[in-house]
Amino acid sequence: MSEETKEDEEDKEEEKKDDSEDASLACAELLRLALLSKDLSALSKATTTRLSEDGEVKQLQRGGEEFREILMRTTKNTNNNNAGGIRCSVIVLVFSMNNCQPCVQFAPKLDRLAKEYKDLHVGFVKCNIHESDMNRRLANEAGVFGFPCAQMYDGHTGQKVQLEGGDVKGANEAKLREGLETHAYNVEKFERLKRDAFEALSEAKAKIFCGEDDDEQEQEQEQQRFVTLVKTVTAYASNAIEKEDAKYRRIKTSGKAFTERVKSVGDEGEKCLRAFGFEKKKDDDDDEEEVYEISPVVFDEFDENNKFGKREMRRVIKMLRALTG
Known part of the structure; x- marks a missing residue:
């Protein structure tokens, strides 16, 4: 890749980041104005989260497309057609691959955590890069090249949660649990x-x-x-x-x-x-x-x-x- 092409790609990434930050700021400003407006009733009902899972780990097949659909569903409010879905406080996305001993060791721990944190409405999603090309692309987009690796997403905003020390790398149950204790709640x-x-x-x-x-x-x-x-x-x-x-x-x-x-x-x-x-x-x-x-x-x-x-x-x-x- 030429230096010029590389710079163009970096500029595009910065633009995406700026757009995301602008959207977040705009949302925050809208909510702030709503709080200071004459009517707070609508805001009191906003931002309910949904995910159609029930204490189980969902397996992705369609990579980023499927995961973005999940994020969209979880961030819709109570007034939409998906109001009957299961709520999520946070969504844990775990990347794995075949023939990976740490991934094999982490799998039962993940199942246990999914059931343990069910009452705190934590959704668990697994992305095995060998299940499909789309899953592999999602891992690349997420900057994940070592496995297993867990990321956390806010079920209220859909934004990635910045965990202390970064993503949970390896079969590190203690660090993942620490993140859940900090960010999970009963919706x-x-x-x-x-x-x-x-x-x-x-x-x-x-x-x-x-x-x-x-x-x-x-x-x-x-x-x-x-x-x-x-x-x-x-x-x-x-x-x-x-x-x-x-x-x-x-x-x-x-x-x-x-x-x-x-x-x-x-x-x-x-x-x-x-x-x-x-x-x-x-x-x-x-x-x-x-x-x-x-x-x-x-x-x-x-x-x-x-x-x-x-x-x-x-x-x-x-x-x-x-x-x-």
Whole structure:
């Protein structure tokens, strides 16, 4: 290949990358504007993922064409004709080949992981390059030349997940499991939390944007007040599940930040906290003080009363932070 041809190919790849990044940025901006608009109801129902698998490893035959079809199905929302499909939080794509001992060793581990992570809606797809020329081309397109090799894709966006240290190379179950523990979640619980959180935020926003005749300056102030509420609630929720100190799991209702940013919006503001699993109760140390405390059920995903857990909270928090900047 000549230097000129090589440069042309590199330019095309850069253009594809730029187009993909532009599309992602445009999508993020659209969602951000939707959050700040007058109506959040549509956004609360968006981005449901689907995959017609049930704890089994799907074998590709048509390479990239088939895998792109899977990604398209998983990223459609609940209002389309594929609403009855199985949801996916992430999709694991594993490349393998015949006469490969590490691939043979990895196969039963992959089957076990597929069943183990079924409740977290993880889809597993295997691409054996000797099954078809299309499978081989997909491996080349993905930059995979050593086997086995696993890549992870976000079931919400269809984008490749950037794992720490890159793709999972070899029969490295521990690294693949690490990626799943970080990125997998129960989609049904996520959708429930997302719906409740966005409905609560929608009500709070309606309370804040109460004047239809407000001038531009007043509207900007209202918008900033709403964004501050969102950031405060997500900070409270994130601290509650990520910080080890128990003090972060409770919020005093008399605190300055809570009073100015949440309580000032009324019950609509406090409902946003309740959507994330906070419960209002008397302070154990002061009967006259009320606190919001994160429900312990959030930390036990196997509790029958668990409506959502830390995995799902992280996902919704990440979404809200992306929307508000």
